[in-house]
Amino acid sequence: MTEIYPSLAQCAVVAAALKILLFPAYKSTDFEVHRNWLAITNSLPLWEWYYEKTSEWTLDYPPFFAYFEWAMSQVAKLVDPAMLKVYNLEYDSWQTVYFQRFTVIITELLLVYALQLFVDSSHGVSKRAAQAAAISILLSPGLLIIDHIHFQYNGCMYGILIGSLVMARKKSTMLWSGLLFAALLCMKHIYLYLAPAYFVFLLRAYCLSPKSIFRIQFLNCLKLGAGIAALFGTALGPFALKGQIPQIMSRLFPFSRGLCHAYWAPNVWAMYSFVDRVLIILAPRIGLSVKEGALHSGTRGLVGDTSFAVLPDVTPRVCFALTLLFQAIPLLKLFLQPTWDNFIGAVTLCGYASFLFGWHVHEKAVLLVIIPFSLIALKDRRYLGAFRPLAVSGHVSLFPLLFTPAEFPIKTVYTVFWLFLFLMAFDRLAPASSRPRFFLFDRFSTLYITVSIPLIAYCSLVHRIAFGKSYEFIPLMFTSSYSAIGVVGSWVGFLVVYFTS
Amino acid sequence: MARPSPSPHKPRRKAKQAANATSNLINVSLVESHGARAPAFPLAAFLWPARGTVSQWELLPLILMAAGLFRWAAGLWGYSGFEKPPMFGDYEAQRHWMEITTQLPVSQWYFHDLQWWGLDYPPLTAYHSWLCGKLGSLINPSWFALFSSRGSHDPTLKIFMRGTVIVSEYLIYIPAVVVFVRRYSRLSGVATWSASVALVAILMQPATILIDHVHFQYNTVMLGFVVASMSSMLAGRHLWASVFFVAALGFKQMALYYAFSVFAYLLGSSVFPRINIPHLLAIAAVTAVSFLILILPLVVGTLSDTRRGIDSRPDVDGPRPPLPLFQGLAHYLDTEAFNYPVVEQLVQMIHRIFPFARGLFEDKVANFWCALNVAIKLKKYPPELLQRGALLATLVSILPPNLVLFFRPRKDLLPLAFASTAWGFFLFSYQVHEKSVLLPLMPTTLLLAGGHGLSKNIRGWVGFANILGCWTMFPLLQRVDLAMPYTVLTLLWAYLLGLPPTSLRVYFHEGGNTWSQWLTLLIHGSFYLAMAVWHVLAHFVPPPVDKPDLWVVANVGVGAAGFSLCYLWCLARLAMLSEIFPGAWFAKKEKAKTQ
Numbered sequence A: 001m002t003e004i005y006p007s008l009a010q011c012a013v014v015a016a017a018l019k020i021l022l023f024p025a026y027k028s029t030d031f032e033v034h035r036n037w038l039a040i041t042n043s044l045p046l047w048e049w050y051y052e053k054t055s056e057w058t059l060d061y062p063p064f065f066a067y068f069e070w071a072m073s074q075v076a077k078l079v080d081p082a083m084l085k086v087y088n089l090e091y092d093s094w095q096t097v098y099f100q101r102f103t104v105i106i107t108e109l110l111l112v113y114a115l116q117l118f119v120d121s122s123h124g125v126s127k128r129a130a131q132a133a134a135i136s137i138l139l140s141p142g143l144l145i146i147d148h149i150h151f152q153y154n155g156c157m158y159g160i161l162i163g164s165l166v167m168a169r170k171k172s173t174m175l176w177s178g179l180l181f182a183a184l185l186c187m188k189h190i191y192l193y194l195a196p197a198y199f200v201f202l203l204r205a206y207c208l209s210p211k212s213i214f215r216i217q218f219l220n221c222l223k224l225g226a227g228i229a230a231l232f233g234t235a236l237g238p239f240a241l242k243g244q245i246p247q248i249m250s251r252l253f254p255f256s257r258g259l260c261h262a263y264w265a266p267n268v269w270a271m272y273s274f275v276d277r278v279l280i281i282l283a284p285r286i287g288l289s290v291k292e293g294a295l296h297s298g299t300r301g302l303v304g305d306t307s308f309a310v311l312p313d314v315t316p317r318v319c320f321a322l323t324l325l326f327q328a329i330p331l332l333k334l335f336l337q338p339t340w341d342n343f344i345g346a347v348t349l350c351g352y353a354s355f356l357f358g359w360h361v362h363e364k365a366v367l368l369v370i371i372p373f374s375l376i377a378l379k380d381r382r383y384l385g386a387f388r389p390l391a392v393s394g395h396v397s398l399f400p401l402l403f404t405p406a407e408f409p410i411k412t413v414y415t416v417f418w419l420f421l422f423l424m425a426f427d428r429l430a431p432a433s434s435r436p437r438f439f440l441f442d443r444f445s446t447l448y449i450t451v452s453i454p455l456i457a458y459c460s461l462v463h464r465i466a467f468g469k470s471y472e473f474i475p476l477m478f479t480s481s482y483s484a485i486g487v488v489g490s491w492v493g494f495l496v497v498y499f500t501s
Numbered sequence B: 001m002a003r004p005s006p007s008p009h010k011p012r013r014k015a016k017q018a019a020n021a022t023s024n025l026i027n028v029s030l031v032e033s034h035g036a037r038a039p040a041f042p043l044a045a046f047l048w049p050a051r052g053t054v055s056q057w058e059l060l061p062l063i064l065m066a067a068g069l070f071r072w073a074a075g076l077w078g079y080s081g082f083e084k085p086p087m088f089g090d091y092e093a094q095r096h097w098m099e100i101t102t103q104l105p106v107s108q109w110y111f112h113d114l115q116w117w118g119l120d121y122p123p124l125t126a127y128h129s130w131l132c133g134k135l136g137s138l139i140n141p142s143w144f145a146l147f148s149s150r151g152s153h154d155p156t157l158k159i160f161m162r163g164t165v166i167v168s169e170y171l172i173y174i175p176a177v178v179v180f181v182r183r184y185s186r187l188s189g190v191a192t193w194s195a196s197v198a199l200v201a202i203l204m205q206p207a208t209i210l211i212d213h214v215h216f217q218y219n220t221v222m223l224g225f226v227v228a229s230m231s232s233m234l235a236g237r238h239l240w241a242s243v244f245f246v247a248a249l250g251f252k253q254m255a256l257y258y259a260f261s262v263f264a265y266l267l268g269s270s271v272f273p274r275i276n277i278p279h280l281l282a283i284a285a286v287t288a289v290s291f292l293i294l295i296l297p298l299v300v301g302t303l304s305d306t307r308r309g310i311d312s313r314p315d316v317d318g319p320r321p322p323l324p325l326f327q328g329l330a331h332y333l334d335t336e337a338f339n340y341p342v343v344e345q346l347v348q349m350i351h352r353i354f355p356f357a358r359g360l361f362e363d364k365v366a367n368f369w370c371a372l373n374v375a376i377k378l379k380k381y382p383p384e385l386l387q388r389g390a391l392l393a394t395l396v397s398i399l400p401p402n403l404v405l406f407f408r409p410r411k412d413l414l415p416l417a418f419a420s421t422a423w424g425f426f427l428f429s430y431q432v433h434e435k436s437v438l439l440p441l442m443p444t445t446l447l448l449a450g451g452h453g454l455s456k457n458i459r460g461w462v463g464f465a466n467i468l469g470c471w472t473m474f475p476l477l478q479r480v481d482l483a484m485p486y487t488v489l490t491l492l493w494a495y496l497l498g499l500p501p502t503s504l505r506v507y508f509h510e511g512g513n514t515w516s517q518w519l520t521l522l523i524h525g526s527f528y529l530a531m532a533v534w535h536v537l538a539h540f541v542p543p544p545v546d547k548p549d550l551w552v553v554a555n556v557g558v559g560a561a562g563f564s565l566c567y568l569w570c571l572a573r574l575a576m577l578s579e580i581f582p583g584a585w586f587a588k589k590e591k592a593k594t595q
Helices: A008-021 A029-043 A063-079 A094-107 A109-121 A126-138 A141-151 A154-167 A171-185 A189-207 A218-241 A245-252 A268-286 A316-336 A340-357 A363-376 A381-396 A405-429 A439-467 A473-500 B013-028 B042-046 B056-074 B090-103 B123-139 B155-171 B173-187 B192-203 B206-216 B219-234 B238-251 B253-271 B277-307 B327-331 B340-353 B368-375 B383-407 B411-428 B434-449 B456-472 B474-478 B483-496 B514-540 B550-578 B583-593
Strands: none
Touching: A008 A094, A008 A109, A008 A126, A008 A141, A008 B042, A008 B056, A008 B483, A029 A063, A029 A094, A029 A141, A063 A094, A063 A218, A094 A109, A094 A141, A094 A154, A109 A126, A109 A154, A126 A363, A126 A405, A141 A154, A141 A363, A141 A381, A141 A405, A154 A171, A154 A189, A154 A340, A154 A363, A171 A189, A171 A218, A189 A218, A189 A316, A189 A340, A189 A363, A218 A245, A268 A340, A268 A473, A316 A340, A316 A473, A340 A363, A340 A473, A363 A381, A363 A473, A381 A405, A381 A439, A381 A473, A405 A439, A405 B056, A405 B155, A439 A473, B042 B192, B042 B483, B056 B155, B056 B173, B056 B192, B056 B206, B056 B483, B090 B123, B090 B155, B090 B206, B123 B155, B123 B238, B123 B277, B155 B173, B155 B206, B155 B219, B173 B192, B173 B219, B173 B411, B173 B434, B192 B434, B192 B483, B206 B219, B206 B434, B206 B456, B206 B474, B206 B483, B219 B238, B219 B253, B219 B411, B219 B434, B238 B253, B238 B277, B253 B277, B253 B383, B253 B411, B253 B434, B277 B340, B368 B383, B368 B411, B368 B550, B383 B411, B383 B550, B411 B434, B411 B550, B434 B456, B434 B474, B434 B550, B456 B474, B456 B483, B456 B514, B456 B550, B474 B483, B474 B550, B514 B550
C-alpha cells in the first residue's frame, strides 16, 4: 500500500514550529515545579529527594520521573547552571525557558514514535483511519495546552502508554507491553487508574491459556512477575533500603486534598456540586435544610475540602468504591473476550470511571480517557458517535487552565481548528457499523456541540463584560458542568457500544 | 486519469469544468515522475487528503485558522523597540499615532511634536490609527493619553496592538489574497486544489508575518489594497482597481512602487486592442474623486478647526512659518485667506510623507546604492546628483516591464509586471528601507497561484526571493532579539515548500533542460551557502574593530546581488510570456525557462 499523506513526521515538524513560537507564552506554576525538580535531583543526594521542601512544589512523582529529571539536569548544567539551585525559586531566565520548553518538544518524539508503531500495526483499510487517529493525538489541543503552554511532560508519558498499548496487540510483544506499563507507573502514578485493565488483560491473555482459564502459563507468569519486580526494585529499591517508602507514599498520595480540584474537573462531582448550588436556592421552598457553614466554600474554586450545603458529603471511600465498581463492569467482558479492541475499550472505560468518580481529579486527567479512546474511535460510526461529545467537552474543559488574554485566541482557535479538522476527517473515515446506530445519541451529540459555541462566548467574553471580576466561579461552574454532561454522555454511549459490539 | 470535481458546493459549474480540463497538466508538476503519485513537497502532503472530495468551504476556514494561529503565536514575541528607550521603535510610532489622532484636533496631526515619531504616513493611516485608538481607549484610556503614554509597554496594550494588526489583516489582506488566488488560478487554468496549496504558501510567507506580526507594522493593509486592486483588474473592474489602489497609496506611500504598473496596465487596457477614451476618462475621474475623498476628512477637519480658532501649530508663536515645500507658492497665496490653512496642511502632509531632505538611503539596505556605497563612498557626491542618478536608474529599471504591460495589457502578466517594477524600485530608488522588500515579494509570491506556479522552477525562484528577503531583514530583527521567530518561520516555510536549506529536490527534475537546472542550482546554491555561512560568522565571529558593520555590509552586498537576479528573472519571464519579442528570437530561451 502506498504511503499515506501527510506523514506523522511532517506533522511533527510543523507542530514543533508552532510549539517553538509558543515559548514566550504563559506558563503555569508547573514550570517552576519542574525546574525545582531539576534542581533537587541534580544538586541533592538520592536520599534527600523526597524530603527536600525548600520550595512548596516538592517532588511528588515516582522515582523513574525523578531519574528522568536527573538525566535532563545533566544537559541543563551546560545551559544555565543557575536553574539547578534549589533555593533559586521562580527562576526563569530565557535559557531556562528555552531549555525546559525544548525538553518537552524533544521528549515528545517518543509519542511520535509510538504513534508510528500504532499506524504500522494497523493493516489494510483501517491504516488510513489509524493514521488520522495518530495525527489527531499528535496534534491534540490537550497536549498543546497542557504541555506546551501550561507546561508538563504528558507527551512523553502518553508516548510510553501508547507504545505499551500497541505492543499488547501481538502475542509476541505482550510481555513488553506489561513491562513498559510498569515502567510508566514508576514515572507517573496517575496511570494506576488504568492498571486494572492491564491486570485483567495480561492475566487472561498472557498468563492464562487462551483455551482454558484453568490452565496457567507458568513461564509467562514468571517472566512478567520477575520483570515487574525488577522494575519496581530499580525504582523503589534504593529508597526501600533507607526505609523511605512511607515518605514517598505520603508524597505520592496526598489524601488530605479536597474532592474537587481548584478548577472543577468535568466529572460526576462537578454535576453534584452544581446540583447542590442550585438546591441552595431551591431548598427553602421545598423544605430542605441548608448547612450555613458550607455556603462559602468549595465552589469558590479554592483548593481544600468541598462541603455541600444540601446534599450529603462525599468521602474518599465512596469515590473509591464507585470507581472500582464502574471499572469492574467492563473488565468482566474483557476477561471473557480478551481481544485488543476490548482491551483498549476497557482501558478507556477505566479512565472514564476514575475520571468521573475519582477523588480530587484534575481536569488534565481527561487525556487519560481521550487518548486511549482515539485509538479505537474510528472502528465504526458508533464508536465515533460516542467519541464526538468527549472530544468537544474534554478539550473545552481544559480552557480554564489558560486564563491570560494573550493565550485566549490560541486555545480557542486551535481547539476549534482541531475539532473542525478531525471531526470532519473522522466522519469520512469511520466505516458504517454493522449494528444499528442510536438515533437519539447522534442528535444529542449534535445539539451538544452546538451549545458549546454560546457557552464559550459567554464564559470568555460576555461574563467579563457583564459582571467584571465578580462571580468568577460562574463561568468555571458552567464550563465544568457543561463538560461534565458531555463526558458522562459519551461514557454512557461508549458503555453501550462496548457491551453491544 | 480524470480527477473528480474538487468541490460539489461551488455554484459555477462551467468555470470548474474549464479548470478541470487543464488540471491534469498542472498536477503533473506536483507529482514525482517515478513511482506512485505522491506530493512533491510537504505542503502538498498536508493538503493531500483534501484532493477531490473536500470542498473549499471546508478547507478555507482551516487554512485561515492555521494562518491565524501562526501569526498570533509569532506575536507573542517581542516587538521593535521593546524596552529600548529613549525612542523605542515602530511599535511606539504606531501607538503614538493612535495617541495623537485621538487626542488632538485634526489640523495638528501632521504638525505635532515631529521629533517624537511625527506622523509621516498618508491620511488613511491616520484614520486607521484614529479608529484603533478610539477602540483601545474604550478598554483602557491610559494607553493613548497624550504625552503620558509615550513608550508604554503595558503587556495588555501589546495584546491590543497585536489584535489590531491581525484584525486589519483579516479584514483587508486575507480576503483580497483569497479572492485574488481564486481568480488568478482560474484564469491560468489551475485546479482548485493546487490553488489552495498556493494560498497556504502565500499566507505563510515568512517576511510578512515577521514584519507585521512580530516586528510590528501594518504593511498588510497597504499590500491588501494592492492585491484587491490587482484582483479587480483580473475581474475587469478597472474603476474598482483605481479606488483600491488609491486606498493603498493613501495608507502607505510605499505603494508608489506599484504605481507605474497600475498606470501602465490601466492605460494599456484603454488603448489596446482599440482606443477607449471614455474608459480612460472614467478611470481618471474615479481616481481623482477617490483622492478627494481620501483627503476630505483632513480638509474638513482643518477648516472646522480654523473656524473654531484652533491653531495647527500651537507651539509656534508669532507669524506663520513659511511652507516647508514649494516656497515659490507663497508669492501667489494670501496667508490670511480662508483656504490657506488647507494648503498649508496638504503641503505639510506631502512634506512629511516624502522626505526629500533625507539621504539616499537610511540604514544598511540590500539595494543597489547601499551595495555600491561599499565600493565607492557615495557621501562625497552632492545629494542632488545622487537624487538624479537614483531617479534615472529607477526609471531605466522599471521602464521595460511597464512598456511590456502597456503594449500587452494581459491579466496573466500582472503579478510579473508588478514584481519586476517593485524590484526595480527597491533596488534603485531613493530612501529605501529594508522592510520595503515586502513590496516586491508580494507579487513575486503571488506567482505561486498562477500557471505552473507550483512547478519546481517557479517555486525555486519564488522561494529564493522570499528566503533571501527574510535573510536581509535578519539584522533588523536581531536588534530586538527576534532570531528565534525568524529561524522558525523562515525554516518552516522553506520546509513546507521543499526549498533549501531543508531540501534540494526543487533543483532536480526529470525531462527538463539539465543545463539550466544546473545553472539555477549553482546560482541559488551559492547564495544559500553564503547565507548559511554568514549566519555562522555573524553569530560566532565578532567583526573587526575598525569595521564594526562588516557583517551587515556583507548581508547588504549578497542581498542586493540576489535581488538583482530576482529582478532579472521576473523581467525575463515577463518578456517571454508576453511574447513581445518575435518568437524565433526567444525560442531558445523559452525552452530553458518553462519546465
